[in-house]
Amino acid sequence: MASTTLPRVASMLAAAVLLVVVACQKQAPTPDTAELAALSALPLAAPAPADNPGTPAKIALGRALFWDPVLSGGKDVSCATCHHPANGYADAIELSIGSNGQGLGTNRHFRSPNNIPFVKRNSPTVLNAAFNGLAADGSIDPASAPMFWDLRAQSLEAQSLLPIASLEEMRGPACSEAAALDSAVARLRRLPAYGTMFSSAFGGTAPITATNVGKAIACFERTLVATDSPFDRYRRGDNTALTAQQVQGLQAFVTSGCAKCHSGPMFSDYKTHVLGVADNAKNPVSDAGVNGAYAFRTPSLRNVALTAPYMHSGTIRDLAGVLNFYDPGRGQAPSANAHVSVGQRDPLFPGRVTDPAAIIAFLQSLSASSYDRSVPASVPSGLPVGGNIQ
Structure with a gap:
């Protein structure tokens, strides 16, 4: 009796050990x-560089500029065209369509005839872009924040100006790349409403400059946090x-x-x-x-x-x-x-x-629900809000 029981017990113990080993093998790895x-x-809030603190006047100006197609060479594209709240402040398509485009998001297409290429890369969201460069220890330098897929700009101030000079994004064929920012500034200076807004935001006798355009848009984008x-x-x-x-x-x-x-x-x-x-x-x-x-x-x-x-x-x-x-x-x-x-x-x-x-x-679970989705009823230029997005 004992001689038959012991092998059976040993077999059961071996099976139990095997089950434990298998169970341990199936456990998920431990995270680092x-x-x-x-x-x-x-x-809860994004920091600003020392030379560009956010103020209500600068934020209001930046919001107007973000939505106003007057910055584009053809007066048909705004920052919001490819960074719209309806699409998480991106544009929902593979490669953006800027100049010579019509429609919003997946409905956007080139107008005909077309001599403008697609934007070279997928449009990143600007939602939370104000936190770019934020380290695990909480440190961040907004003046050197990394931007774009290729890191070609540091800070929101620098980033916000580059699309204005890009052929396929906002410039179009209206002028050369070298003249794009001066051309945009000249258009702003012809609009009395912008003269008032820039003076309120920056003061001085001639506040409408490309540098201040970048600063104002950056101030607004620092409010686009989720x-x-x-x-x-x-x-x-x-x-x-x-x-x-x-x-x-x-x-x-x-x-x-x-x-x-x-x-x-x-x-x-x-x-x-x-x-x-x-x-x-x-x-x-x-x-x-x-x-x-x-x-x-x-x-x-x-x-x-x-x-x-x-x-x-x-x-x-x-x-x-x-x-x-x-x-x-x-x-x-x-x-x-x-x-x-x-x-x-x-x-x-x-x-x-x-x-x-x-x-x-x-x-x-990384998607937030509370962020600014508002669209202004009008922009100072009187052009269609957001550009040709209807």
């Missing part, structure tokens, strides 16, 4: 504590703000390696990386990014669910497609760009994307 802690809530996302509320102590699946997704986001580049409160390291993202066929030539190396800046994931399509080329339609791109085990090949070899790509993370459905649920 430091990376998890770095994904913190946003401040800081009450479920994730922010969760990080501020409301443990009910995220669902169980979203908490699981947060952990999977870290263990899958996403937080190695999408780090800190803005979910960006603000660095450029070579990913091998597919070119957009609407561009006549391949977009080689920074220094011809096919490197592009890590975008913020704040409000990411509002700003599809994704990547600098706008070639990935949804968040599931983004995760498929990063996971070499499914979806696209390791390099979707013929100009980028597998060896040239940055080593993003070591393993597969774990629990993509939970990660997507978590990414949706």
Whole structure:
């Protein structure tokens, strides 16, 4: 009796040990504590550089300029054309259509005849762009904040002026790139309403300058912040703000390696990386990014669910497609760009994307509900608000 019982007990113990081992193997990896802690809530307000503090007069002027197509060479495009609140302050299309365009968002198209190309890259949202450069320790220098996919501008003040001189964005064929800002300033100076607004905002005898245009738009854009996302509320102590699946997704986001580049409160390291993202066929030539190396800046994931399509080329339609791109085990090949070899790509993370459905649920928790969606009834030029967007 004893001789038959002992082997049976031993067999049962071995099976139990095996079950424990298997159970342990199936447990989710433990997130890196430091990376998890770095994904913190946003401040409630965005800081301004010392030489451009926000004032009600400057914000009101910047709001008017943001929505007024008078800044564009053809008086048909405003900042809001490609950064509209209806589209999360982006434009909902792969590559933006600026000059010679008509309509808003997915309804936007070129007017005919067309001699203007698409904007070269996907339009990033300006919502929370005032927090660009915000580090995990809370430090930020708004005067050197990184902007654009290729980091070609630092600060909102510098960024806001470049589209005015861009052929495909706002300038059109009306003047040369070198003359674009002077031309825009001349148009503003012919409008008495802007003379009053600039004097109120900046004082002096001749306040309508390109520098002050950039400063005013930047002051307005610093009010376009969204800081009450479920994730922010969760990080501020409301443990009910995220669902169980979203908490699981947060952990999977870290263990899958996403937080190695999408780090800190803005979910960006603000660095450029070579990913091998597919070119957009609407561009006549391949977009080689920074220094011809096919490197592009890590975008913020704040409000990411509002700003599809994704990547600098706008070639990935949804968040599931983004995760498929990063996971070499499914979806696209390791390099979707013929100009980028597998060896040239940055080593993003070591393993597969774990629990993509939970990660997507978590990414949706980064979208805030309270931010300025208002559209002015008119602009000082009397032109259509937002440009040709109807």
